Amino acid sequence: xxxxxxxxxFASFLAGCIxxxxxxxxxxxxxxxxxxxxxxxPYADRKRDAERKPAEILAFSGIKPGDKVVDLLGGGGWxxxxxxxxxxxxxxxxxxxxxxxxxxxxKDLTDRLDNNRLKNVTRLDVPWNxxxxxxxxxxxxxxxxxxxxxxKRPKRPHFEANTEHFFQQLRLALxxxxxxxxxxxxxxxxxxxxAAGKQHRIDEExxxxxFEKQGFKLIKTTDILRNPNDNYALDIWNKAxxxxxxxxxxxxxxxxxxxxx
Numbered sequence: 573x574x575x576x577x578x579x580x581x582f583a584s585f586l587a588g589c590i591x592x593x594x595x596x597x598x599x600x601x602x603x604x605x606x607x608x609x610x611x612x613x614p615y616a617d618r619k620r621d622a623e624r625k626p627a628e629i630l631a632f633s634g635i636k637p638g639d640k641v642v643d644l645l646g647g648g649g650w651x652x653x654x655x656x657x658x659x660x661x662x663x664x665x666x667x668x669x670x671x672x673x674x675x676x677x678x679k680d681l682t683d684r685l686d687n688n689r690l691k692n693v694t695r696l697d698v699p700w701n702x703x704x705x706x707x708x709x710x711x712x713x714x715x716x717x718x719x720x721x722x723x724k725r726p727k728r729p730h731f732e733a734n735t736e737h738f739f740q741q742l743r744l745a746l747x748x749x750x751x752x753x754x755x756x757x758x759x760x761x762x763x764x765x766x767a768a769g770k771q772h773r774i775d776e777e778x779x780x781x782x783f784e785k786q787g788f789k790l791i792k793t794t795d796i797l798r799n800p801n802d803n804y805a806l807d808i809w810n811k812a813x814x815x816x817x818x819x820x821x822x823x824x825x826x827x828x829x830x831x832x833x
Contacts, residue, residue, distance in 0.1 A: 602637060603627040606658040613657075614684075617650055623815050625796055626654050632794050633753040633823060638662040639710040642745065644703075645673050645717035648680030649693075655713065656690040665693045666709075670700045672720065672731040700733045705745035712742060712752045716819070719756055719774035722765040739786035743826055752788060752824040754779070755797060757817045760804050771807045776820045788824035797821055 593600070593608035600609060607613075607627040621627075635641055637660045643652045646667040655665045669677060674697050685695055698704045721733040742752065759766075759773035767773040780790055802818035 601627075601631065602658060603631040606630070606654050610654070610657045612689075613653055617653055620650070620815070624650075626651070628796050629753070629755065629794075629821060630654065630658060632792075632796070632821065633711060633713070634751065635659070635711045635713075635753070640664050640706070640708065641666070642705060642709055642712045643667045644712050644714050644742075645669065645720065646713070646715070647673050647717070648677045649684045651713055651715055652693055653684065653690070656693050659692065661692060663692060665690075666696055666706060667693060668696045668698060668703055668705065670698060670703065670731075670733070672725075672728075673717070675731070699730070701737050703738075703741045703745075705741055707745060708747050709745045709750055710747060711750060712746065714752060715755045716757065718754055718779065719765070719768040719772060722768040722774070724769065743787050746826040748826065748828055750826045751791070752783075752826070754783075754822045754824065755819055757808050758802070758804065758820050767804070771804070773804065773808065773817075779820070779822070783822075783824050787827050789827050791823045791825050793823070794821045 593604070595604050595608070597605070597609055604627045607621060607630075635655070635658060637658065639659050640663060641655050641659055643649065643655060643665060646652050646669060649667050652665055652667045659665060667681070669681070681695065684690070685693060696704055721735050721738055723732070725731040746752070756779065757771075757773040759768075759771060759775045761775055761777050763775045764778045765774060767775070783790065797819035799816060799818040802813055802816070804818075806813050808814065808817050
């Protein structure tokens with residue numbers, strides 16, 4: 573009989589380690605409810621809320637209940653958990669991981685989805701050149717992983733993306749004027765993709781031009797994840813900047829225009 577008591581005390585201790593919700597339930601919007609008032613959300617996920625600001629980021633995205641959303645290159649499903657709650661029973665979330673991200677996720681995603689825990693989520697472990705994205709998608713979330721499509725991995729070619737095919741698949745999946753939410757770690761302006769491999773960063777201006785070339789219009793940006801004190805020379809896992817990097821946030825819309833050659 574003692575074990576459940578100890579577990580209960582431990583759970584209470586963990587809950588006390590997290591700051592309480594910034595709003596009351598009765599005043600919360602749908603994004604705040606999905607983040608702060610989802611009682612099934614794991615403690616390990618909640619620890620990163622202050623850093624990643626998911627309620628504000630998803631409000632910026634405009635994703636809403638009932639939407640069909642892809643968590644692309646979603647790894648262990650940190651955003652999938654919140655999106656599942658946000659879109660609700662009438663919506664659906666697809667978490668899509670090519671081999672590199674299946675490797676990164678390890679068993680975390682399996683544990684998250686075990687026993688049909690998130691009933692409105694479909695898991696797709698797929699090759700880069702056949703992401704098997706559903707059609708008529710309302711939104712795609714591409715969080716902190718866009719730079720990885722430009723990393724060369726000659727020893728593991730199945731971990732490499734074909735960038736042209738990658739963008740084609742995104743365009744085909746989205747509804748006309750469907751949206752794509754992008755966050756990534758900033759690199760020095762003018763550096764292009766040179767920091768993608770070693771620093772795991774990417775040039776924001778290159779990013780804008782890249783998406784425009786591939787048939788996406790930049791709708792708006794937000795500075796909510798910016799950190800002017802970041803050191804771009806350091807890789808994102810360096811203790812001096814880990815989980816405190818300067819990150820840009822873009823919202824794109826699929827266009828119906830002919831692609832730029």
